[in-house]
Amino acid sequence: MEGFNKRIGLDDINPNLLGNFAYGIRIFSDRAFEIEDELKKGIKKPFDKVIHATLGCCHSGGQQPITFIRKLLAGIVCPSNNLELKDLPEDIKEKTNKFLKSVPGGSIGSYSQTNGIPLIRQLAAKYIEERDEINNVDWKNIYLTNGASGGVFNLLTLLQDTTKEKKVGVLTPIPEYPLYSTILDALGMTNVGYYLDEDNQWGVNIKELQLKLNEAKSKCYVKAIVVINPGNPTSQVLSKSNIEEIIKFANEHNLMIIADEVYQMNIHNDNLKFYSFHKIIRNLNLSPNNITLASLMSASKGFLGECGLRGGYVHIYNMDKEVQKVFEKLLILGLCPTTFGQAALYSLFSTPKENDPSYELFLKEKTQIQMELKIKAKMTEDAFNGMEGFSCTRIDGALYAFPKITFPEKVLKAAQSRNENPDNMYCRELLESVGVSAVSGSSFGQKPGTYHIRITLLQPVCVMRELFEKIYNFHQNFLNKYK
Amino acid sequence: MEGFNKRIGLDDINPNLLGNFAYGIRIFSDRAFEIEDELKKGIKKPFDKVIHATLGCCHSGGQQPITFIRKLLAGIVCPSNNLELKDLPEDIKEKTNKFLKSVPGGSIGSYSQTNGIPLIRQLAAKYIEERDEINNVDWKNIYLTNGASGGVFNLLTLLQDTTKEKKVGVLTPIPEYPLYSTILDALGMTNVGYYLDEDNQWGVNIKELQLKLNEAKSKCYVKAIVVINPGNPTSQVLSKSNIEEIIKFANEHNLMIIADEVYQMNIHNDNLKFYSFHKIIRNLNLSPNNITLASLMSASKGFLGECGLRGGYVHIYNMDKEVQKVFEKLLILGLCPTTFGQAALYSLFSTPKENDPSYELFLKEKTQIQMELKIKAKMTEDAFNGMEGFSCTRIDGALYAFPKITFPEKVLKAAQSRNENPDNMYCRELLESVGVSAVSGSSFGQKPGTYHIRITLLQPVCVMRELFEKIYNFHQNFLNKYK
Numbered sequence: 001m002e003g004f005n006k007r008i009g010l011d012d013i014n015p016n017l018l019g020n021f022a023y024g025i026r027i028f029s030d031r032a033f034e035i036e037d038e039l040k041k042g043i044k045k046p047f048d049k050v051i052h053a054t055l056g057c058c059h060s061g062g063q064q065p066i067t068f069i070r071k072l073l074a075g076i077v078c079p080s081n082n083l084e085l086k087d088l089p090e091d092i093k094e095k096t097n098k099f100l101k102s103v104p105g106g107s108i109g110s111y112s113q114t115n116g117i118p119l120i121r122q123l124a125a126k127y128i129e130e131r132d133e134i135n136n137v138d139w140k141n142i143y144l145t146n147g148a149s150g151g152v153f154n155l156l157t158l159l160q161d162t163t164k165e166k167k168v169g170v171l172t173p174i175p176e177y178p179l180y181s182t183i184l185d186a187l188g189m190t191n192v193g194y195y196l197d198e199d200n201q202w203g204v205n206i207k208e209l210q211l212k213l214n215e216a217k218s219k220c221y222v223k224a225i226v227v228i229n230p231g232n233p234t235s236q237v238l239s240k241s242n243i244e245e246i247i248k249f250a251n252e253h254n255l256m257i258i259a260d261e262v263y264q265m266n267i268h269n270d271n272l273k274f275y276s277f278h279k280i281i282r283n284l285n286l287s288p289n290n291i292t293l294a295s296l297m298s299a300s301k302g303f304l305g306e307c308g309l310r311g312g313y314v315h316i317y318n319m320d321k322e323v324q325k326v327f328e329k330l331l332i333l334g335l336c337p338t339t340f341g342q343a344a345l346y347s348l349f350s351t352p353k354e355n356d357p358s359y360e361l362f363l364k365e366k367t368q369i370q371m372e373l374k375i376k377a378k379m380t381e382d383a384f385n386g387m388e389g390f391s392c393t394r395i396d397g398a399l400y401a402f403p404k405i406t407f408p409e410k411v412l413k414a415a416q417s418r419n420e421n422p423d424n425m426y427c428r429e430l431l432e433s434v435g436v437s438a439v440s441g442s443s444f445g446q447k448p449g450t451y452h453i454r455i456t457l458l459q460p461v462c463v464m465r466e467l468f469e470k471i472y473n474f475h476q477n478f479l480n481k482y483k
Numbered sequence: 484m485e486g487f488n489k490r491i492g493l494d495d496i497n498p499n500l501l502g503n504f505a506y507g508i509r510i511f512s513d514r515a516f517e518i519e520d521e522l523k524k525g526i527k528k529p530f531d532k533v534i535h536a537t538l539g540c541c542h543s544g545g546q547q548p549i550t551f552i553r554k555l556l557a558g559i560v561c562p563s564n565n566l567e568l569k570d571l572p573e574d575i576k577e578k579t580n581k582f583l584k585s586v587p588g589g590s591i592g593s594y595s596q597t598n599g600i601p602l603i604r605q606l607a608a609k610y611i612e613e614r615d616e617i618n619n620v621d622w623k624n625i626y627l628t629n630g631a632s633g634g635v636f637n638l639l640t641l642l643q644d645t646t647k648e649k650k651v652g653v654l655t656p657i658p659e660y661p662l663y664s665t666i667l668d669a670l671g672m673t674n675v676g677y678y679l680d681e682d683n684q685w686g687v688n689i690k691e692l693q694l695k696l697n698e699a700k701s702k703c704y705v706k707a708i709v710v711i712n713p714g715n716p717t718s719q720v721l722s723k724s725n726i727e728e729i730i731k732f733a734n735e736h737n738l739m740i741i742a743d744e745v746y747q748m749n750i751h752n753d754n755l756k757f758y759s760f761h762k763i764i765r766n767l768n769l770s771p772n773n774i775t776l777a778s779l780m781s782a783s784k785g786f787l788g789e790c791g792l793r794g795g796y797v798h799i800y801n802m803d804k805e806v807q808k809v810f811e812k813l814l815i816l817g818l819c820p821t822t823f824g825q826a827a828l829y830s831l832f833s834t835p836k837e838n839d840p841s842y843e844l845f846l847k848e849k850t851q852i853q854m855e856l857k858i859k860a861k862m863t864e865d866a867f868n869g870m871e872g873f874s875c876t877r878i879d880g881a882l883y884a885f886p887k888i889t890f891p892e893k894v895l896k897a898a899q900s901r902n903e904n905p906d907n908m909y910c911r912e913l914l915e916s917v918g919v920s921a922v923s924g925s926s927f928g929q930k931p932g933t934y935h936i937r938i939t940l941l942q943p944v945c946v947m948r949e950l951f952e953k954i955y956n957f958h959q960n961f962l963n964k965y966k
Binding site: 010026057073107109111112157159179188223289304305319330333340 | 489490491492493495496497498499500501506509538540541542544545546548553554557560561586587588589590591593594595597629630632633636640641642643644645646662665666669671704706707737739772774775787788790791792793801802803806809812815816817818819820821822823824
């Protein structure tokens with residue numbers, strides 16, 4: 001037999017998948033779940049419970065699902081002739097019926113169109129028009145996907161090219177939500193990192209972009225830039241002028257912009273506003289306009305936090321028409337995005353208006369979630385800035401804190417002698433000794449010589465307090481240990 | 484700018500996605516939906532409605548969802564404290580609670596484990612043990628996916644290698660459900676087709692496999708074989724001895740077996756039984772055993788037909804442990820499979836037992852769906868065998884008929900002069916002139932000089948009768964036209 005002569009082994013599989021290819025986030029969260037199991041089995045630990053602050057997963061931290069969303073979804077799953085949903089408010093019944101009329105056979109169990117259900121794409125277009133105060137958003141440019149990550153995978157696959165001598169490169173932020181680098185690795189593409197500017201509230205520095213692009217040119221064809229706004233893990237909300245600069249840079253260098261805007265509904269700073277790349281590009285009236293924009297949104301974040309349902313969309317703007325046809329063909333590979341994820345987006349874009357029977361409860365639940373996040377953002381920022389050795393930038397948006405830690409020389413040496421990143425060592429010991437599960441800055445990337453941890457804002461306020469206390473105590477012990 | 488100097492265009496994107504890359508199925512079904520829209524707009528046609536027989540989509544043909552499945556799913560979406568599901572039967576309430584206890588935060592809106600929710604993987608393992616009358620199915624070898632197609636994509640990505648001089652090849656059946664060739668194209672892999680034996684009820688001929696493998700060796704590294712059983716579009720149910728032969732062949736040549744067994748619950752011939760590759764491999768006790776098996780299953784077919792929810796699994800057996808670890812890393816790219824698709828599988832593997840409050844209605848609905856399919860399978864077989872110019876093999880399983888059409892010389896010449904495949908021309912005219920939407924054999928591949936059409940068995944019995952009548956009349960006119 002040619003090529004190989006045993007059971008399919010490591011030599012026979014995709015070389016892009018070998019090597020350093022995994023989420024640091026998952027490593028910490030997996031260990032946290034393991035420890036939780038060990039506690040359940042009665043294994044003694046210096047703590048009696050794990051506080052999870054690793055995954056951006058709203059409901060697992062205890063956030064309650066929004067009643068309106070869930071009733072609408074239940075109505076769609078069980079139309080009234082099957083299940084006696086007599087108690088469904090009239091507005092929800094109407095919206096249930098509107099959805100069911102728009103799907104083949106009147107069932108959510110039918111395949112939808114490959115690009116998603118037209119009704120939902122139309123509602124998303126209307127949402128974008130209102131958000132951006134702009135007309136003429138073409139719903140046919142909105143593609144529903146399995147979470148935003150499904151869209152990211154398809155966009156990067158569209159740009160992949162393994163036939164050329166040089167690889168295809170994509171500019172991605174450091175620190176970065178590691179989905180991007182993981183997919184780039186898997187596709188055999190080059191990750192061209194650019195540092196965010198921590199001293200300027202994690203803004204994007206155009207000189208840095210230019211530098212990294214110039215350096216990369218000899219090694220790869222850079223075809224796109226990823227921007228995450230509001231930031232993960234860095235929680236910044238980019239200013240209008242910063243976004244303008246990024247757009248002009250991308251236009252000059254013919255880069256596709258992949259704007260990860262999944263936290264657009266999570267703004268905690270009343271003095272700031274979310275500006276979409278779409279809005280700013282259209283307002284700029286560039287000439288020539290070489291920009292191709294792909295903006296990502298999701299039902300996983302915001303106030304609903306329905307992560308598991310995998311509802312997301314990609315909004316394409318100003319893409320070459322022939323390229324867009326190829327993108328559409330690519331979507332056929334998954335047959336259709338999950339119809340229930342699509343229904344989650346439908347519910348997000350059909351929330352009750354004043355005077356609707358469901359309005360009052362909806363508003364109450366939504367406001368409470370948003371208020372609590374705002375309180376926790378401020379509380380977390382203050383807690384870290386009040387601890388010696390920590391400093392934390394403003395938490396303007398998203399669901400995370402990413403404070404910097406200054407380690408004394410002894411800690412750095414101890415880590416070096418173990419061949420471990422200092423912040424990995426810190427997070428590992430934090431988890432093993434007090435049961436707080438956070439993610440190290442190295443898992444996201446950071447400027448050499450700086451160290452961070454990421455914690456999520458998703459636990460209830462009282463648990464967050466406990467978490468700070470535990471980190472505070474741990475931190476003193478940790479420093480003493482290495483003194 | 485190096486590499487390109489305008490907006491991202493066709494030169495800048497993935498060359499694997501250019502060229503002949505699309506489902507024939509979608510071309511016919513898209514046109515059918517277009518015609519339906521035209522009818523709605525009042526455009527005159529020689530018919531007043533479209534009969535859809537292209538997509539294997541159960542509910543869009545009018546099959547009703549199973550009440551038990553939908554009530555359980557609604558219960559999971561809306562736990563009792565939110566929605567007054569007072570009317571849920573006790574057994575469904577219990578199963579709802581069991582599910583919710585097994586997911587983080589007690590919400591289906593949380594991310595699940597990347598490999599799927601352990602409870603559901605365990606239930607799937609139990610299902611396989613009962614189905615195959617075998618013990619010790621390890622639930623950790625079962626990975627939940629976004630439909631079976633999500634699993635196919637990951638399995639083929641695992642085998643992809645774009646760094647070698649020769650491409651990676653995969654043996655796939657002709658006729659074939661074109662998902663496989665489409666994904667292989669997109670991944671830059673080589674599709675090595677082997678003909679199924681129409682004269683032997685579409686069985687797999689080992690000499691044909693050997694021939695195609697030998698021919699392919701100089702061009703590519705053949706690493707896997709895809710077998711679809713029960714067949715799509717060919718509706719055969721493979722015999723135990725044929726499966727044994729295939730396994731021995733794969734073992735001799737160190738091929739991974741990708742067994743697409745999504746129609747395992749759709750057997751219409753009482754004299755036949757579904758044998759899984761897993762069962763036969765384990766019973767064979769091969770030595771040496773070089774087989775790597777990946778078996779695919781789905782919540783989209785069978786009696787529930789919940790296509791849109793995208794619930795599926797891959798069951799891995801005897802895979803090299805290191806390779807399996809890489810497969811697991813690959814799954815991280817999608818974060819987690821849709822939790823609602825997972826819940827659909829949960830409901831499939833938790834159906835009521837005798838004496839459960841939901842049993843009677845469940846059994847009635849399930850039996851009715853299965854009986855109707857059986858009736859339609861026989862009816863369709865007979866209808867085509869009774870029409871001059873058609874011959875149809877037994878429809879033993881799955882959801883399709885794939886009759887052969889013998890075209891007179893004049894038709895072949897007319898098609899040739901239009902540069903169109905004769906069966907494409909046939910299906911196009913069938914749709915445009917009588918409103919019946921079927922798929923041409925060329926869309927699946929077929930032996931040169933033979934022609935087929937595929938129709939689905941999913942319309943109600945009365946509509947199926949109408950469909951045969953329309954095809955019969957069309958066929959006479961079609962032949963007269965070209966005489």
